[in-house]
Amino acid sequence: MKRDDSVGARIARYRKIKGLTAQQLATAASVGYSTLRQVEAGHSSPSTFWVGRIADALGIDASKLYAEDTEDVQTLDVLPIIRRTLAATDLMDDDIEPMTPAALAPTVAKIGAWRRGARYRKIGDVLPGLVDQLLIAGHEHGEPAYALLTDAYRAANSLAHKFGYSDLSMTATERMLWAAEKSGDPLRVASVHYLKAATLARIGAGRQAMRLIDRTVADIEGLAAADRTAAAVLSTLHMRGGTIAATLGQADVSRDHLAEAERLVSGLPDTVVLDTVVGPTNVKLHQIAAEVDLGEAGRALDIARSTHLPADFASERRTYFWVDTARAHLLAGDPDAAIEALMESREAAPEHFRASGTVKAAVRATADQQRRASRGLRTLASAAGISD
Template sequence: MRTTELAPGANLAALRKGRGWSQTYLARKANISVSLLSKIEVGDRTLTPAVAAVLATPLGLTMAEVLGRATVEQDSEAHLSALRSAVRDYDLPGRQEVHEGRIGAALEAAGRLRDDVQVARLLRTLPKLLRDATAHAHSANTVDAWAALSDVYSTVYWLAARHRWMDMAELAVTRQRWAIEQRTNPLGAALAARDRAGTYLNGGDFEGGLTVVDRAIAAAQTSLSGQERAFAVGVLNLRGMTLAGRLMDKVEGKREAERHIASAAEAAGWFDRDWNRHHMIFGPQNTATHVLATRLDLGKPHEALSAAEDIDTVLEGLPPTRIAPTRINMARAQLDVGDRDGALENLALAWDVAPQMTRIHPMGREVFRVVSSLHRRSNPQLLRLSKLSGMAL
């Protein structure tokens, strides 16, 4: 597994040079301009997920590999190995007796670590939690027990996707769906489909992900009712708008994005405040953060910033796992409109609220690379973020 401490644009340059390719050759194979590729590599422009997906094809890589897999601390490698082992042993439940109450408490604790983006501590807790949940599901064989196991696999997927460990992410969503299929659970099936579509998102197959989302929405609309249906349809539409925003055909992307935005807004009407169920969040606030990100991915930074005019109110009460990416997206949009100081301010806010996420978030690292490149001279904020990120100015 290739890991890197490079920001995505610098990682792209290293991948290209490692193959002995010129910028002209790669740009021609990817059907993008040499000027754009050059600006990305030197740090004048951010490498966006959509462009990374296009460049991944001629390189024979996934989008995640172009963005660069994140590393873990040396003392976390044993925990990562233990987690991989627990995922492999999905049908080997062990002989330990596990009480349902203990599983529920451990799941809540893991959920809090996920919401607070405490990725190092989460990695330490997941191997035992996964083995205990596996043993309990096989022993109890109830809807709730299998749903709890599915939730653990969802958290494994979340952790793997944040680090771009796509082999583990794809295996986790396969196990998640397997667990939920042991006992009928329409809401669990919808959430598992949402995570599965995430593997398409991170792999750069945006069309495939949209197919998964649309199929899951149709199933949720017929199998669920009331707020549960609104919640399931809502979280799926959030995934759908993200996938649509990253389509290279921006005309088609806008059409698909608007369809999912409208559907998400309708579902959000069922909620006064956002719900957090199974550590997925849906409601009017999280819908607004996704609309901002989607407008940005569609190449409309001014529209993205307009959607963020009341951003402090939008983010109020949301967990760090949602606040930090939104601040990073705002920084990306501000870079695109030439507001370097605003971009630096929002990037600093992302670091303050969720330092572990911002360190491994590809756009968090990429925005810092471009901000530091465009500033004529360093300042205390840049120096602070350089130290936190481990990225030189």
């Protein structure tokens, strides 16, 4: 693993090309100076939201800050699938036999389970054809089909952002919003805003993302007192607000959002609402991520140690827990503990582990902290698709 391939090294390189000091870049990106220096030195592993802030300040696409590792067959295969899925909304194939929403719903539910389980290859096998069927069903049956189509487009969004295609992720999010509005369900629209805010944050538009969160919270918070589904959706918006505010260095705003998310799901089980994992455990995961981005390793590790993942907790969320725990260990200067956490992340969701830019950044930061790469670290690098 070459040091000049790390996210931090690339940030430093582009910063110098732009003629900026570290302090000037930190100010322009509204991130902490000490955090930027730690990332550049390889002592901290950044989140995708944080990298988006830096890329925006540098005036470049965030993909330029991630390492260009050896080509992965899986990565190459997924691009035409996403493009095919998002190709058009009004050019239905007349040769396709129409199906009812009730007949299509089991496949949509299965794709949602695969998405939460990080089974991306399975999604790719059926997604384009399913979207074709749902577009026809929407034309024939209206709102119920568009609700299902929203969830199908969410799978496309997941494929796009997991594999680093931010432009296609934005397209998928807009397709989701179009379908959600046609579903006639304001809570489904709000749930899409939760995802759109993340897409905006990943391209450096964190302030716009926070405005979207605040506006959507105001739109639905009146429903939350009497509607458990509305309360669950509202909790996800506060979770997202908490993590994005952390990348903007707004510690109080971040913690207030996350405290409100925790209050809203108090007494609720960990479950899935409108295709999104909600509940107390998921709030804790967002708190860990936020504290790492705020530079508070001790707080993040305290939350991680108090978090007990349910046996049936979604694999995708499980791997996020372990990656962010690894990031906290790196921030605390403990690469050996980071390796153990990354091992757990790989075990939880191998496909996510190989695709994730955050994982690659964490593995490289671990390599920068270890004076001599251990066998465990080399194993992780191979699993993440990183060449020596």
